[in-house]
Amino acid sequence: MSHVFRPLLSSLFAALPLLSTLAFVTPVQAAEPVSTIRLYAIDCGRIDVSDMAAFADTGEYDGKSGKVTAPCFLIRHPKGNLLWDTGLGDDLAKQKDGMTNGPFHLTLKKTLAAQLADIGIQPADINFVSFSHLHFDHTGNANSYAGATWLLSKAELDWANSTPTPFGVNPASYSSYKTAKMVSVDGDKDVFEDGSVKILAAPGHTPGHKVLVLKLKKSGTVILSGDLYHTMENRKLKRMPVFNTDRADTLASIDRIERIIKNTKARFVIQHAPESFDSMPKFPAYLE
Ligand SMILES: [Zn+2]
Numbered sequence: 001m002s003h004v005f006r007p008l009l010s011s012l013f014a015a016l017p018l019l020s021t022l023a024f025v026t027p028v029q030a031a032e033p034v035s036t037i038r039l040y041a042i043d044c045g046r047i048d049v050s051d052m053a054a055f056a057d058t059g060e061y062d063g064k065s066g067k068v069t070a071p072c073f074l075i076r077h078p079k080g081n082l083l084w085d086t087g088l089g090d091d092l093a094k095q096k097d098g099m100t101n102g103p104f105h106l107t108l109k110k111t112l113a114a115q116l117a118d119i120g121i122q123p124a125d126i127n128f129v130s131f132s133h134l135h136f137d138h139t140g141n142a143n144s145y146a147g148a149t150w151l152l153s154k155a156e157l158d159w160a161n162s163t164p165t166p167f168g169v170n171p172a173s174y175s176s177y178k179t180a181k182m183v184s185v186d187g188d189k190d191v192f193e194d195g196s197v198k199i200l201a202a203p204g205h206t207p208g209h210k211v212l213v214l215k216l217k218k219s220g221t222v223i224l225s226g227d228l229y230h231t232m233e234n235r236k237l238k239r240m241p242v243f244n245t246d247r248a249d250t251l252a253s254i255d256r257i258e259r260i261i262k263n264t265k266a267r268f269v270i271q272h273a274p275e276s277f278d279s280m281p282k283f284p285a286y287l288e
Contacts, residue, residue, distance in 0.1 A: 031076075031120035036217045037196055038076040039287040040119070041269070041280035044087020044112050044140065045070040048105040055230050056239040057247070066231070068272040070137045072112055073224055075214065076286075079192045080127035083148070084212050084224060085271070087112055089140025089173065112141050119284050123147065128191060129180075130199060132226025132271070133206040134160040136170040146176035151185045151199065156208025159245070166206075167243050185210070202228055202257055204250025205241070211257055213266070219287045221266035228257055230272040 047068045052061035073084040090111035092099065098107035113123065123144055130151040131138050157177065160169045183189075186208070191197040198213045205227045212224040228250075229235040244250050261268050270276040281287060 029120050030122075031125065034076045034078055036078075036288050037214065038074075039214055039216060039219075039222060040074040040076070040283055041277060041286075042072040042074060042087075042112060042115050042283050043069070043109065043277075044072040044085075045089075045092060045106060045108040045137070046274075047088075047137065048107075050103045050105070054103075054242045055234065057242045057244075058239055060233075060237075060239060067274055068230060069274050069277040070106075070140075071271055071277050072141070073212070074116065074121070075197055075212075077192050077197060081121065081125055082128040082130065082191060082197060083126050083145060084130055085132055085138045085226075086129070086141035086145070088137055090144070092140070113144065115283060130185070130191075130210070130212070131156075131174075132211065132224070133209045134174060135168040135206070135227070136173055137168075138226075139170065139173040142174040143176040146180050149181045149183055150177055151183050151189060151191065152177060153186055153201075153208030153210065154184050155186060155203075156206060159207045166245075200257070200260075202226065202253035204246045204248075204253045205244050207245055209253070213260065213264075216288055219267065221264035222287060223257065223261060223266045223268050225257075225268065225270045225272075225276075227272065228253060229270050232270060232273050232275055235270060 047070060049066045049068060052064050052066040055061050070088050072087045075082040075084060088106055088108055090113055092106060092108040093111045098105055124147055126145045126148045128151055129142065129145045129148045134156055159166065161171060165171060185199055187201050189199040191199060196215045199210045200213055202211045203209050209226055211226050211228055214222045216222055230241065238254060240247065240250050269280065
């Protein structure tokens with residue numbers, strides 16, 4: 001190496017601490033638009049359940065402990081970004097050991113906002129927000145995306161806002177619907193009007209409960225369950241939670257969605273089942 005480079009190198013090294021400081025404060029590069037649809041599965045919290053009794057109205061879970069995941073999903077489509085479910089809420093990450101509420105112990109390792117920032121997505125980049133339903137573990141970060149268009153079921157909203165507040169609902173967590181741009185989704189909804197991202201009505205867990213059906217180029221049909229089931233066993237044995245709002249509607253929804261899974265040879269993601277969620281590409285990897 002010639003002597004000419006020496007001063008240059010030493011001045012570069014001298015500048016390194018400054019460079020790393022700059023790198024820290026410089027915003028992450030904005031995400032490029034996508035040409036094909038991507039599905040990101042994002043860990044938005046985990047729940048240890050000391051007694052799973054409420055997850056089967058036929059007694060099989062009485063006194064048994066279990067674990068459930070509380071994911072968020074980002075769907076990047078050439079025409080916009082859709083956030084499906086918003087997890088436990090980013091404030092939880094401030095509590096290192098999590099928090100306990102009844103039989104539930106909730107933890108969150110990394111906020112949704114920080115995970116999205118890792119791939120260059122800011123809250124303002126989310127064009128649509130939708131929820132499988134309005135239980136607290138799906139609405140935790142809803143208000144952070146008040147600038148998006150909210151795809152909401154009126155039946156679900158009427159139920160969630162009823163008095164007394166239904167079990168599992170935290171109305172403050174989704175209060176931004178009052179000012180957000182809203183599109184009512186009461187039956188099925190083809191979000192981008194090209195058949196690739198469809199919200200399907202699957203009531204029973206709650207009155208406006210939905211599942212999300214995606215048609216991906218390489219992975220084929222992928223269906224996100226919402227809370228149609230909470231565990232792998234509940235799917236196999238057609239069990240359902242004590243707190244579902246309508247048992248007969250749930251069975252009819254199971255019948256419809258299972259037929260669609262069969263007919264489209266879909267990959268079915270049970271959002272709350274760790275075995276299912278953890279089998280998805282680990283964020284920031286994605287399905288396409
Ligand atoms: Zn639920």
